[in-house]
Amino acid sequence: MNQMTDKLLNQDEIDVLLGDNSQESEEVEILSDIEKDALGEIGNISMGTAATTLFTLLGQKVTITTPRVTVTTIKELGELYNIPFVAIDVRYKMGLEGMNLLIMKIEDVKIIADLMMGGEGRDVSGDITEIDLSAIGEAMNQMVGSGCTSLSEMFGTMIDIEPPRSFEISLQDNKLDIFESEEKIVKVSFRMVVGDLIDSEMMQLIPLNFAQEMVTKLLKADGDKIESNKSEGANMNNNDNEIKNKTEYKEVSSGNMQNIAQNSEIHRKMQQETVTVKNLEFEQFENIEEPKYNESIDIIQEIPVEITVQLGRTMRKIGEILEYGPGTIIELDKVLGEPLDVFANGKFIAKGEVVVIEDNFGVRITEIVSPSKRINRK
Incomplete structure (x- = not known):
């Protein structure tokens, strides 16, 4: 009896063993x-x-x-x-x-x-x-x-x-x-x-x-997607009358993989029976000059276009920007006297120079960039 008592675990030891x-x-x-x-x-x-x-x-x-x-x-x-x-x-x-x-x-x-x-x-x-x-x-x-x-x-x-x-x-x-x-x-x-x-x-x-x-x-969203896919699949089956007339579809559970494979094989064979094979014919294209139109553009003349003039730009690190304060001077990439870039809706269209009109700044267009040389600049 004493030997059995010595082998018994106390409550603390049981708690340690069962704690995890x-x-x-x-x-x-x-x-x-x-x-x-x-x-x-x-x-x-x-x-x-x-x-x-x-x-x-x-x-x-x-x-x-x-x-x-x-x-x-x-x-x-x-x-x-x-x-x-x-x-x-x-x-x-x-x-x-x-x-x-x-x-x-x-x-x-x-x-x-x-x-x-x-x-x-x-x-x-x-x-x-x-x-x-x-x-x-x-x-x-x-x-x-x-x-x-x-x-x-x-x-x-x-x-x-x-x-x-x-x-x-x-x-x-x-x-x-x-x-x-x-x-x-x-x-x-x-x-x-x-x-x-x-x-x-x-x-x-x-x-x-x-x-x-x-x-x-998340589970609700997944369920909605599954229902949507089922609905789309049902619509496709309703539209495919030929396959519907030749195939008897049965509802199968997700675990019945054998029936799924059999139905897929039947569907594949039926598609093979209805396939029509013909030679591929390429459409011939001729070099046609792009037509030019002389119609008036009055209909679009009232559409507003945003004109932007870029004085210059530069790139700085975050550490440098955090040190900015009132009076800080930022040097741009433009040289004194260099023409400014003029944009129309973000499209580079011209170059110009700064002028003063009474109390406002203005830009005098000095050069219109040819369409072949225009690029998007941001």
Whole structure:
């Protein structure tokens, strides 16, 4: 009896053994596998588009891996991560009603900001600054904005966001106005690789109710597409009287692949029976001079055309623009006395020089550019 008692587990040991399973069981009840897969697909498509946008901004190869979806709380995240982060608050204003937080390491944010301002992304020591937060906010605005285009196609409705808000946070402090400490939230984690500069985790934190709302809308959009495809298929079958008279269509389930294959084979054979083969004849074209018309253009003379005169242009880095202030002089690419470019609805049509008419500036046309030499300049 004593030997059996020594082998029995106490309650603490039982809790340790069952702890992970209990947590997994609770998570399954909160978020089903179908909902996880749907959220993963949403993140996969939106972040795939965002990676392309980030590549354009940074000039570095960007890879964002397939997302991993879990359910957690801010308290649990605080116990896992003991370093400060940068949070980007993204709120949807059209198509979806909700928000999510993008969580990134401070070092990653400083690297991205440095690359955006023309740096090499390697000397990023020091504390994070307002310029860094502004830069990552603009980067995320373009990344998530491009992701919204993909989501719009996925959900079948226009989706848009408000300008993101960036700020520094510490998950250990549990001081977030957005989430309660014990509130269940969905964490979608990605591995983000930027050239040889960044290889770390980026997290997307979504309120549970908003995550479930996105899944519901996604499944509804998929259902509408399936019904639309069925309707289009029915219309095509009604119009194809010859095939309808020769074929008896039966409703089959998605799992009955044998009947689908048989019906496809019948349809293929019937198409082969009705195919008519003939030699290809090419239409002969002759060189015909383009006709010239002498009709009056009075009918279009009242159409307004926007005339624009370009004094000059230049290109500067974001870091230089942020240093501008009152009195800053910007040097343009035009040399003193060089003719100005005149555009009509964006089309380069002429050159001219600046004149003063009473209290207004004007442009005297000095040269009309021939149609063969005109190019679009922006």
